[in-house]
Amino acid sequence: MTVEIPFVPHVFDESEASGSIHPLASFLFPDRGAGNGEIEVTRLTQGTTNALFKASHQRPDQASKSAEEIVLVKVYGEGTEVTIDRNKEIKLHKILSDNKLAPSVLVRFSNGHGYQFLDGTPCSVEAIVEEKIWRGVARELARWHAVLPNAPADGPDVILKFEPSVWSTAKKWLDALPSETEHQRAQKSQLEAEFDYLIEHLLRNRPQDPLVFGHGDLLCGNIIIQEEAAEGTPASVRFIDYEHSTYCPRAFELANHFAEWTGFECNYNLLPTRSTRREFIREYLQTHHNINNGQDGTASSHASQVAEAEVNQVMADVDLFRGFPGFYWGLCALIQAQASTGSIDFDYAGYAEKRLSEYWAWRRSGGPDTQTTEPNQAVSQREARWAAP
Incomplete structure (x- = not known):
């Protein structure tokens, strides 16, 4: 059965990343529960076509660092839609994920998408x-x-x-x-x-x-x-x-x-x-x-x-x-x-x-x-x- 990737009509604001993550939180951290635990957002890179953020969540009742949940949020650069077909990107990413060659896409939003973290x-x-x-x-x-x-x-x-x-x-x-x-x-x-x-x-x-x-x-x-x-x-x-x-x-x-x-x-x-x-x-x-x-x-x-x-x-x-x-x-x-x-x-x-x-x-x-x-x-x-x- 094909699993549809949820879409949230939300524009991620790079200058307010911590606040901008919240409309996506229930999809990025489905086991988090409403309002449970802070989400820390860190900018990782400014690439040639995107900005990449790491979002991590530590449950308040778990002190072990191993319990930390981490996801990545990719924000598309302005003007890149001329050279990059984002619908194609998501479609092929899904094929890769289904073949265990890529982490799963968790959510799409108006100017990007979130996906599982790949350690390394x-x-x-x-x-x-x-x-x-x-x-x-x-x-x-x-x-x-x-x-x-x-x-x-x-x-x-x-x-x-x-x-x-x-x-x-x-x-x-x-x-x-x-x-x-x-x-x-x-x-x-x-x-x-x-x-x-x-x-x-x-x-x-x-x-x-x-x-x-x-x-x-x-x-x-x-x-x-x-x-x-x-x-x-x-x-x-x-x-x-x-x-x-x-x-x-x-x-x-x-x-x-x-x-x-x-x-x-x-x-x-x-x-x-x-x-x-x-x-x-x-x-x-x-x-x-x-x-x-x-x-x-x-x-x-x-x-x-x-x-x-x-x-x-x-x-x-x-x-x-x-x-x-x-x-x-x-x-x-x-x-x-x-x-x-x-x-x-x-x-x-x-x-x-x-x-x-x-x-x-x-x-x-x-x-x-x-x-x-x-x-x-x-x-x-x-x-x-x-x-x-």
Whole structure:
């Protein structure tokens, strides 16, 4: 039986978070009872598209800290509805929750939603380079792709229209780009031509993976480290924040995650090198095979069970897609630069320039027409780091 998520017609006021939590309390803490115990509200982060608050409740008759109930409240940033379909976000979050890949959504309200707390520590750009962390990420990502259903494998024209997917989302973002000035119209026309180029080379002329149900925005802050791993053992991690979850080629999901190792500052010295990407992909494939064979995905990896040809193919596919994330997030940031009302302190225009520069560097290197080669003076810093052994 499908459980409907309750909706409260209430606008959460970030400046009065403690008072604003009360209309939602009975849904966030259903066992609390009317007026029983104070609710403490703490602002956790100001992301690029949301504000996140932690709400905790301690029953007055229980002194043990273990009895504390904790939930999270996500408040949508103003103007983000242009790039984020919140109804889609909730729908996909529910699918993830039903498959034990995400905490449950407890309540929706006019400008956000509340959901169960996921214990752990957010990953950082400093932590993601640790082998035990990225191997844990590879395993959890494989679990997502193995457990969740793929999109129907139809032809390119059907895939382009499939909702939701990175292709249909990119098209919507292109359509939403402003075109009021001559500069904006020229920029939009150029990006539309580039999107046609990507469709031709990454969709029509290439054998395609099925569209996997991907996280779509696997930056470090969306990775929660739950347990410290023993020596030589991958960490236990979970993923949060599903607003950009969507169907996408597996190679896009992997290339996009690798791109996020550089953080919002786009420090390309942090980009994983070829050998690290290879071992990540091997861990991912081994876990995927384990789950398909009825194991839980945490069994020890045995490299011999993953054919080198399969690793080589995925490596090549990810190489082909390495420029698409810069184009994709560049579009998103361009729109947000126009739509943001200033409630979110983030330099969208500067970020758009950085991400689109990644795309143009990829195009100058030959785009999907060439594999990565040894870097030379004409290769950008990012392309050089990507090609490094």
